[in-house]
Amino acid sequence: MNQALSTANGGLSPELAQKAAVAHEALRDAIARFGDVVYSNSLGAEAMVLTDIIWSRGLPIEIFTVDTGRLHEETYSLLDRLQRRYGKRITLYYPEASRVEGFVARNGINGFYNGVEERMSCCQIRKVEPFRRAIAGRKAWVTGVRRQQSVARSQSDVVEWDAAGGLHKVSPLLDWSDQDVWDYIRARKLPYNQLHDRGYPSIGCAPCTRAIEPGQDSRAGRWWWENPDSRECGLHPRIRVTGPATAAAVSPATAVSAAARAASST
DSSP states (O other): OOHHHHHHTTTOOHHHHHHHHHHHHHHHHHHHHHSOEEEEOOOSHHHHHHHHHHHHTTOOOEEEEEOOSOBOHHHHHHHHHHHHHHTOOOEEEOOOHHHHHHHHHHHOTTGGGGOHHHHHHHHIIIIIHHHHHHHTTOSEEEOOOOGGGOHHHHTOOSEEEETTTTEEEEOTTTTOOHHHHHHHHHHHTOOOOGGGGGTOSSOOBGGGBOOOOTTSOTTTTBSTTSOGGGOOOSSSOOOOOOSGGGOOOOOHHHHHHHHHHHHHTO
């Protein structure tokens, strides 16, 4: 790659710079069309890309995340590093204390292990309800959903109506691959969750997430004690495929080898 061109593109390859420009334009269009747009930051790998595009380019989009109260220490560390890098604050939403207290009184401190109903109730209290509060009254919310992640998501559009939330959903990274995500992170030298380097492709609450073995589905470490069909928190569709097409963003150390394996299987 021409060094001058790479520098002009912020270290990105021409192809990736073009994808970033398309994502930026999608966000600008959403602002022009809906006005009040908010970004739900998952603090995953895709979130590092979107945060950089929003904050480094000065887009008027509020960024929020949900602190469930049971996140990994590495996730809190990432949140701090992210805010320090840009000199901005991510708005934090928390679960209602009385509802958490009620759940623990009924089910125990780790009652989510008792069954799917209890676990889904915990997710509803700690994650879904705060998320709904965060988007209430908004016109559109931004998500890091990508086609590669699932069957349902492969059929998504960049702008869709979110019937459950009562607002539009914007997915600027829809056509990005795992490789694109990590190439952007490396080129821009962005912070990311160190758990990605320890076998955690998908990261949620600490008690409900563990590292996966090579060859496992990328979400095998989420709610691993349950049947795969129930392993969702309630914010996203449950339909998923297995194999390379579902891989969530992986660490820089494994992204290249994962892409090679996928290519060799076609």
